[in-house]
Amino acid sequence: MHNLHKITLFATVFVLAASMVEAFFLARKARQQGKTYPWHEMGLSLADMVGRKLMALLPLSLATPIFAFAWDHRINTIQIHSVLMVLLLFIGQEFCYYWYHRASHRIRFFWATHAVHHSPNELTLGTAYRLGLTGKLTGTAMFFAPLVWLGVRPEAVLAALSLNLLYQFWLHTTWIPKLGWFEYVFNTPSAHRVHHASNVDYLDANYGGVLIIFDRLFGTYVEEREDEPCRFGLVHPTTTHNPIVNQFEHWVSLGKDMMKSGNVLNAIGYLVMPPGWSHDGNGETTETLRRQAAVSVR
Known part of the structure; x- marks a missing residue:
């Protein structure tokens, strides 16, 4: 555990230093x-990181009871003591991450947190650690609980997830080009630029963490095109410099939509339907935006 804390500290220092070097170069x-x-933008990302470090000191995480329940009812006990088991854990964790990430874009309750990560209007290394303060409270651990239920110790699952997120740090750049054959198997800066783009053609794509194979398998892979430069940020860009607004504006808008929804079923719809969904049919989901774009081209 002591070594894990040392590794985490080293990784945090490296991430901050690398992002600041890039920021000064870009400036x-x-x-x-x-x-x-x-x-x-860098200030908002730094505020997010500090806030999450402080949140970690509070016993508010839903991961602990979810993982505890899964571990108590596990069907086996798996020892990660070989290269094969490490590989299987990696693939399993990547599979779970894909569905967690996809749900974070397609279910508004999860999007209210994840939108913070997509709020920067410039894609830089600092974007990588703007993740949203409320992630611990939304129960996203449920997407990784199946690994614990199968018999992988919770700390091993969390360690694999941490390594996954650390890999993704270098993906948040605009200055690394396409990487040839690497693009077919692994998540790359090019693939991740598409993921962060708000262009209609690029929305809801490339959910993988380390790998891109599940996107190819489930039909969510979109290649970056030279004729369609990425426009970063949200569909409706946020321009706030206030970290509190940045963190909670999507929760506020979700609450307002639920309050004026008219009935309980509509209110639940705002929670579980994709961002942009509206009970009156006048929303701006990805599907609606694409239909509108197709009509305008005709």
Whole structure:
């Protein structure tokens, strides 16, 4: 456990240092072009990281009881003591991560947290650690609980998830090009640029963590195109410099929609349907936006 804390500290220092180096480089490049670098975006990401570190000190996580229940009712006890078992854990964790990430885009209750990660209007390494403060409270651990139920110790599942997220750090860049054959198997900066883009053609794509194979298998892979430059941020961009607004604006809008929904079923619909869904049929889901775009092209 002590070694794990040391590794976590080292990873945090590395991530912060690398993102700051990139920020200073991009700021210098922006000045040369007569532009202003959006330092407030880095500030919002740093505030998010500090807030999550503080949240970790509070016993508010739903992961603990969910994992405890799954472990108490496990069907086996799996020892991770070989390369094969490590590989199987990696594939299993990646599969669970894919569905967690997909649900975070397609179920508004989870999107209210995940939207914070997609709020930057510029894709930089600092984006990688803007993850949202309320993730511990939304029960996303349920997506990884099947691994615990199968018999993988909770700490092993969480360690695998941490490594998955650490891998994704370098994906949040605009200056790394496509990587040839690597694109067919692994998640890359190019694939992840598409994931963060708000272009209609790029919405709800490339959910993988380390691998891209599940996106290819389940039909959610979209390739970055030269004729369609990525436009980063949300469909309706956020421009706030206030970290509190940045963290909770989507929860506030969700609450308002539920309050004016008219009845309980509609209110539940706002919780479980995709972002942009509306009980009156006038919403802006990904499917609706694509139909509108198709009509405008005709």
